[in-house]
Amino acid sequence: MSGFSGVALRKTFHRGSESVHALDGVDLRVSAGEVVALVGPSGSGKSTLLALLCGWESADSGTLAYAGALADRPPSTLGWPELALVPQALGLVPDLSLADNVLLPARLRGGTAAARDRTEQLLTDFGLSHLADRYPHQASLGEQQRVAVARALLLRPAVLLADEPTAHQDRGHADALLDALATQAREGSAVLIATHDEIAWSRADRVLSMRDGRLTEGAPA
Secondary structure, X not given: OOOEEEEEEEEEEEEOOEEEEEEEEEEEEEOOOOEEEEEOOOOOOHHHHHHHHOOOOOOOEEEEEEOHHHOOOOHHHOOOOOEEEXXXXXXXXXXXXXXXXXXXXXXXXXXXXXXXXXXXXXXXXXXXHHHOOOOHHHOOHHHHHHHHHHHHXXXXXXXXXXXXXXXXXXHHHHHHHHHHHHHHHHOOOEEEEEOOOHHHHHHOOEEEEEEOOEEEEOOOO
């Protein structure tokens, strides 16, 4: 199992003559076994940080390190068992059923037998079992989001990153998602959630606040 850390991470985007400092010297560490909530206003740099951590973006400067078995590997080379992401855009495959979307990480690795039972359990836990054979366009946005979280959880990743995972949920379904993320952390994953959900903050082991590309420990005042 593994945690991850970043030191002095900087990322600037250029829009014409304007420079936007999305990350301005960010230091962070998330250990295996904990859920950390990343909070802050829209545009503060939360999604940029998650994109950098999963390898979708590269830092202009600074160092990013994954510990243990993931050490010395860039995030873009890590597979679903090592690093899983729940993006805001969700990224479900439109031609696959909801159940097959959850199962996809296992299919890509060539083994689905044991994963099928876990898929069924996750769909049940998230109130989706009756929708297993539907396609994404036949499900609500909230249902699609729960499918994306189930997909990320399927192979019990060492690192799990989630961008606003409760944004489209009522309180009951949000609690089910947060319960599942907490359980995965207890099993040894390092979990980082970017969120505006104050209940998610209260259930996290730690809270990190981001504003104007800078990160501080603790909830915002």
